[in-house]
Amino acid sequence: xxxxxxxxxxxxxxxxxxxxxxxxxxxxxxxxxxxxxxxxxxxxxxxxxxxxxxxxxxxxxxxxxxxxxxxxxxxxxxxxxxxxxxxxxxxxxxxxxxxxxxxxxxxxxxxxxxxxxxxxxxxxxxxxxxxxxxxxxxxxxxxxxxxxxxxxxxxxxxxxxxxxxxxxxxxxxxxxxxxxxxxxxxxxxxxxxxxxxxxxxxxxxxxxxxxxxxxxxxxxxxxxxxxxxxxxxxxxxx
Amino acid sequence: xxxxxxxxxxxxxxxxxxxxxxxxxxxxxxxxxxxxxxxxxxxxxxxxxxxxxxxxxxxxxxxxxxxxxxxxxxxxxxxxxxxxxxxxxxxxxxxxxxxxxxxxxxxxxxxxxxxxxxxxxxxxxxxxxxxxxxxxxxxxxxxxxxxxxxxxxxxxxxxxxxxxxxxxxxxxxxxxxxxxxxxxxxxxxxxxxxxxxxxxxxxxxxxxxxxxxxxxxxxxxxxxxxxxxxxxxxxxxx
DNA sequence: TAGTGGTCTAGACCACCTG
DNA sequence: AGGTGGTCTAGACCACTAC
Numbered sequence: 001x002x003x004x005x006x007x008x009x010x011x012x013x014x015x016x017x018x019x020x021x022x023x024x025x026x027x028x029x030x031x032x033x034x035x036x037x038x039x040x041x042x043x044x045x046x047x048x049x050x051x052x053x054x055x056x057x058x059x060x061x062x063x064x065x066x067x068x069x070x071x072x073x074x075x076x077x078x079x080x081x082x083x084x085x086x087x088x089x090x091x092x093x094x095x096x097x098x099x100x101x102x103x104x105x106x107x108x109x110x111x112x113x114x115x116x117x118x119x120x121x122x123x124x125x126x127x128x129x130x131x132x133x134x135x136x137x138x139x140x141x142x143x144x145x146x147x148x149x150x151x152x153x154x155x156x157x158x159x160x161x162x163x164x165x166x167x168x169x170x171x172x173x174x175x176x177x178x179x180x181x182x183x184x185x186x187x188x189x190x191x192x193x194x195x196x197x198x199x200x201x202x203x204x205x206x207x208x209x210x211x212x213x214x215x216x217x218x219x220x221x222x223x224x225x226x227x228x229x230x231x232x233x234x235x236x237x238x
Numbered sequence: 239x240x241x242x243x244x245x246x247x248x249x250x251x252x253x254x255x256x257x258x259x260x261x262x263x264x265x266x267x268x269x270x271x272x273x274x275x276x277x278x279x280x281x282x283x284x285x286x287x288x289x290x291x292x293x294x295x296x297x298x299x300x301x302x303x304x305x306x307x308x309x310x311x312x313x314x315x316x317x318x319x320x321x322x323x324x325x326x327x328x329x330x331x332x333x334x335x336x337x338x339x340x341x342x343x344x345x346x347x348x349x350x351x352x353x354x355x356x357x358x359x360x361x362x363x364x365x366x367x368x369x370x371x372x373x374x375x376x377x378x379x380x381x382x383x384x385x386x387x388x389x390x391x392x393x394x395x396x397x398x399x400x401x402x403x404x405x406x407x408x409x410x411x412x413x414x415x416x417x418x419x420x421x422x423x424x425x426x427x428x429x430x431x432x433x434x435x436x437x438x439x440x441x442x443x444x445x446x447x448x449x450x451x452x453x454x455x456x457x458x459x460x461x462x463x464x465x466x467x468x469x470x471x472x473x474x475x476x
Numbered sequence: 477t478a479g480t481g482g483t484c485t486a487g488a489c490c491a492c493c494t495g
Numbered sequence: 496a497g498g499t500g501g502t503c504t505a506g507a508c509c510a511c512t513a514c
Contacts, residue, residue: 002483028499039485041279044500060500061493080470082417178470179320181463182420182438200420200438205467225419229443232318232416232470240502266480277504282481298481299512483509490502 007036007046015055015066015172016211022166025063026056055174069162069173078162078176080204081127081135081223082231091127091135093161096192098123098151103140111207111218112142119143123154126192134228136192140218145171162208171216173208180204180230189222202230245274245284253293253304253410254449260404263301264294293412307400307411316400316414318442319365319373319461320469329365329373331399334430336361336389341378349445349456350380357381361392364430372466374430378456383409400446409454411446418442418468427460440468 014020026032033043047064050056054077057065067073075090082088101122103109109116120140127135139161141149146169157164165171184198193201201222208217223230252258264270271281285302288294292315295303305311313328320326339360341347347354358378365373377399379387384407395402403409422436431439439460446455461468 004483030499040487042484045483058500059493060491061498063499084417179322179467180418180440180470181467182440182461183463184438200422202418202420202440223420225421229417229419232418242502268480278506280503283502296481297512298510299479301480301512477514478512479514480512481510483507485507486504488502488504491500493497493499495496495498 003038004042004045004049007038007043008049010036011046011050012055012211018170020066022066022068022172025065028063053174069160069166071160074160074162078173080178080231080233081129081228083129083228089129091129092131094126094128095151095155096124096126096136098154100143101140107205108140108218111205112140112215114142121146121149121154124192129228133193134224136189136222138220142216145169145216165216172210173216174211175209177207177209178204183222185222193222193224195224195226199224201225204230241276242280242283242287245276245281246287248274249284249288250293250449256408258304260304260306260410263303266301291412307398307404309398312398312400316411318416318469318471319367319466321367321466327367329367330369332364332366333389333393334362334364334374336392338381339378345443346378346456349443350378350453352380359384359387359392362430367466371431372462374427374460376458380454383407383454403454410448411454412449413447415445415447416442421460423460431460431462433462433464437462439463442468 020026027035029040029043029047033040036043047056047058051058054067054073057067059065071090075088079091081091099122101120102117103112103114103120104116106116109118112120120143123137123139123141125137125139126133127137143149146165149169153168154164162173165173181203182200183203185193185195185201187197189195189201190197190199195201202225204221204223206217206219206221207215208219210216258264265273267278267281267285271278274281285294285296289296292305292311295305297303309328313326317329319329337360339358340355341350341352341358342354344354347356358381361377361379363375363377364371365375381387384403387407391406392402400411403411419441420438421441423431423433423439425435427433427439428435428437433439440463442459442461444455444457444459445453446457448454
């Protein structure tokens with residue numbers, strides 16, 4: 001294994017274990033290089049990769065920081081709905097239901113790497129853009145990863161959902177896998193989005209992964225694409 | 239502007255102008271560094287970015303090559319439909335129609351950066367996976383970029399569509415922007431995909447960009463997601 | 477064996493930010 | 496002024512590939 005990758009693993013370990021907390025500054029690159037016994041170039045190579053994965057954030061003149069799940073990161077990395085004319089706007093999120101359930105869907109269990117019958121929290125949210133319901137999310141969280149989760153804590157989170165996971169449960173969503181298809185609106189979606197049953201909707205099934213690609217959340221989004229699009233981020237690199 | 243970015247631009251210029259043709263090897267990194275008058279580290283920084291954008295391909299021990307549009311690149315970078323169980327397979331592409339048209343849709347003209355009324359080629363393809371029609375594509379190509387295009391050349395292309403653009407018209411698709419929504423199948427889609435009119439389909443609108451982000455193709459894909467998904471590539475970096 | 481890219485070093489100097 | 500990341504240098508050695 002290349003040295004820079006070993007350094008990267010060590011940094012990831014420090015982040016995962018909480019030795020470096022979200023939002024905290026890392027030691028300077030010179031210090032880190034000294035501490036790991038590598039040259040500054042090698043240290044930077046490792047950090048470069050973590051920055052590309054949005055796990056670390058560099059700020060010139062200030063330092064390198066463990067990324068936090070703030071509103072901007074949500075909007076630009078994890079929210080993929082945009083008005084057709086390209087306007088990207090943070091949604092208003094309304095909690096519609098919060099339940100403790102036993103997972104009964106094999107696909108959900110598979111995605112989360114657990115078994116049917118295990119306990120989970122199931123959260124339904126309605127997302128509004130410019131006052132109109134556009135998305136219905138059903139989020140499934142493995143109960144054993146979110147011990148102490150309550151409707152109150154979920155509802156009264158100060159910031160984004162992933163920020164809640166990060167600050168209250170030590171769970172860092174690092175990236176997501178998404179698969180989409182078109183479906184006709186079912187009763188629930190019809191009611192939540194105010195469309196006729198059978199209306200074509202986009203259904204996005206997301207598995208959110210933490211460090212080491214551990215699944216931490218499964219989410220099914222039903223999107224009313226009458227005036228909005230799902231935007232695939234093949235964003236410009238560099 | 240940083241030096242490595244100037245080097246990157248020079249390399250891009252060499253690729254765009256055909257000084258380095260697709261599939262050709264670049265001079266070695268040592269030679270290039272010497273030629274540009276920069277250190278090997280700086281040269282590599284520039285090349286690293288182009289590799290990340292899939293414009294160059296490194297092969298250890300062999301050299302660095304200008305990327306070609308082969309079947310693999312199509313499948314893994316530009317084809318986003320997968321069977322629900324995760325099987326990714328190259329589609330069989332059937333040419334359904336080839337016409338010279340005047341662009342009458344403002345959205346299409348906007349996407350291509352040209353005006354309504356300009357000449358274009360419009361190609362309809364049907365994509366089959368395991369013998370079943372899953373996707374209908376309507377491709378629009380600005381006529382002034384594809385001088386000499388004929389149905390015969392399109393139909394008898396030896397490899398992928400983007401390979402045809404690259405080898406016959408000197409047009410390199412570098413990346414694509416995609417926006418998706420759900421629609422009910424119209425008459426055409428219904429016939430091409432063998433589904434009832436109104437069946438929910440995913441519609442993906444793609445703008446393909448060449449060097450300098452110049453739009454070179456607009457494509458609308460209607461996807462029957464009964465057994466397949468559209469997969470968003472938030473692929474694992476590194 | 478010779479040539480390529482992949483990794484790594486041990487610095488230097490600059491631009492930027494904060495006190 | 497002092498510290499941070501951003502860029503750049505001029506090499507070295509290694510692993511891989513082809514002949």
